[in-house]
Amino acid sequence: MRVPKRERQRQLEMSLEQNPFLTDEELSKQFKVSVQTIRLDRLECGIPELRERLKTVAARTMDAEVKSLQSDEVIGDIIDIELDKRAVSIFDVSDDHVFQRNGIARGHHLFAQANSLAVAVLDDDLALTVTSTLNFLKPVKSGDRVIARATVDKSRSNDKRTYVEVISTVENETVFTGEFQMYQTTDHSRREI
Amino acid sequence: MRVPKRERQRQLEMSLEQNPFLTDEELSKQFKVSVQTIRLDRLECGIPELRERLKTVAARTMDAEVKSLQSDEVIGDIIDIELDKRAVSIFDVSDDHVFQRNGIARGHHLFAQANSLAVAVLDDDLALTVTSTLNFLKPVKSGDRVIARATVDKSRSNDKRTYVEVISTVENETVFTGEFQMYQTTDHSRREI
DNA sequence: ACTGGTATTAGTACCAAGTGCTAATCCGGA
DNA sequence: TCCGGATTAGCACTTGGTACTAATACCAGT
Incomplete structure (x- = not known):
């Protein structure tokens, strides 16, 4: 009993956390014990076999990829839209979106939600942002649900050139405002192709 | 030969693309052919077996997770920095950063690079963006290397409150400019803790 | 109707990486 | 010295395959 059992199992869990691709045989060499010991360790720690581990890791990927694909064009979910007039989207802030140090949402996520909403509200294949002015009014935290409302300013x-104003709120408090000047390339006079 | 072989193989590839977790047996039921036929099809199409598929999908995750971890705090790589004065970062635009429709980089990536550089240049644990004004001057395409230069405007x-100006260029042409008004919470008079 | 060729199916031996179980052995402390 | 937990060994069985051979099925052309 060179290394105590408990310590070995702790290391085993860490090894597999970091690299789930290791077989029992490879682990047995790494820890200089028999394959059977590794199996018993896994049993005691409730660690599934290689194939099951890969299955769950792979499932995680697919899930993440589907999500990133869905949210590819728009950051946040559009819940209401009236083309060329107004649109509303919601964006749930998670731990992934905040600074580790202080738990405050990083500005570019709020910008991304607002900007992609500004793009979406314009019924145009090639709407691009030219200029924007942003105000980050109140820190947004993990768990907050940010509601962005975009309105197209027809008068200007x-x-x-199209002007879109976006106001983002959390629980009815305005946390962010943005004004976007958008460039539209499509010639709307001959949109019907 | 209800469904022609070639057509079945095409559908097989699509099925596995969308759900790599299917075993040959499940596929054989789906296509109403024998397991052997499925095996032959995979062989002809060069599609690996279930376990290999899961292995590569899982590997993709691990890779992505490491990457997202690395780029957690700063978007783009900081290549030069002089705290509270200036900083430079580079950001390589890939297919992941552009609109599918027109291949033009989405605004929030340029903003993210600039904003995170503005945060980084301030030697402060809690620098937050208050206001910013942005100009997207020239479309950025996949493959472009964006160089962002941030300078702290001491006078203002x-x-x-600290003002940071960021100018982003691609091959010496300015593609984006941003002015960031940052809020610093740390009391610099008692920084040494 | 016969023949040829492709497509499909069936069956066998084998492999990796396991589970589940029993049995043997080791090793350290009271 | 003996007990008990820890470790190791061995065997049967499982999944989801590969690799290969052999048998059919089906369809077209002559």
Whole structure:
């Protein structure tokens, strides 16, 4: 009993956490014990076999990829839209979106939600942001649900430039405002192709 | 030969693309052919077996997780920094960062690079963006290397507000400029703790 | 109707990486 | 010295395959 059992099992869990691809045989060499011991250790720690581990890791990937695919064009979920007029999207802030140090959401996520909503509200294949002015009014934390409301400012817009205003709130408090000047390339006079 | 072989193989590839977790037996039921036929199809199409498929999918995850961990705090790589004065970062635009429709980089990536550089240049644990004004001057495409240069504007700054200007270029052409008004919470008079 | 060729199916031996179980052995402390 | 937990060994069985051979099935052309 060179290394005590308990310590070996702790290390085993860490090894597999970091690299789930190790077989029992490889582990037995790493820890200089028999394959059977590794099996008993896994049994006691409730660690599944290689194939099951890979299955869950792979499932995680697919899930993440589907999500990132869905949210590819728009950050946040659009819950209401009236093209060329207004749109609303919600974005749930998670731990992935905040600074580790202080738990405050990183600005570019709020920007991304607002900006992609500004793009979406314009019924145009090639809407691009030209200029924007942003105000980060109140820190947003993990767990917050940010609701962004975009409105197209018709009065200031012309055929090549459109102004979109976005106001983002958390529990009815405004946390962010943004004004986006968008460039539209599509010639709307001959949209019907 | 209800469904022609070639067509079945095409569908097989699509099925596995979408759900790599299917065993040959499940596939044989889905296509109403024998397991052997499925095996032959996989062989002809060069599709590996279930376990190999899961292994590669799982590997993809691990890779992605490491990457997202690395790029957690700063978007782009900081290549030069002089705290509270200036900083430079580079960001390579890939297919992941552009609109599928037109291949133009989505605004929030340029913003994210600039904003995180503005945060990084301030030697402060709690620097937050208060206001920013952005100009997207020229479309950025996949493959472009964006160099962002941040400079702290001392003249306009005081103890609670700092102004940072960021200019991003691609091959010496300015593609984006941003002005960030940052809020610093740390009391610099008693920074040594 | 016969023949040829492709497609499909069936069956066998074998492999990796396990589970589940029993049995033997080791090793350290009271 | 003897007990008991820890370790190791061995065997049967499982999944989801590979690799290979042999038998059918089916369809077209002559």
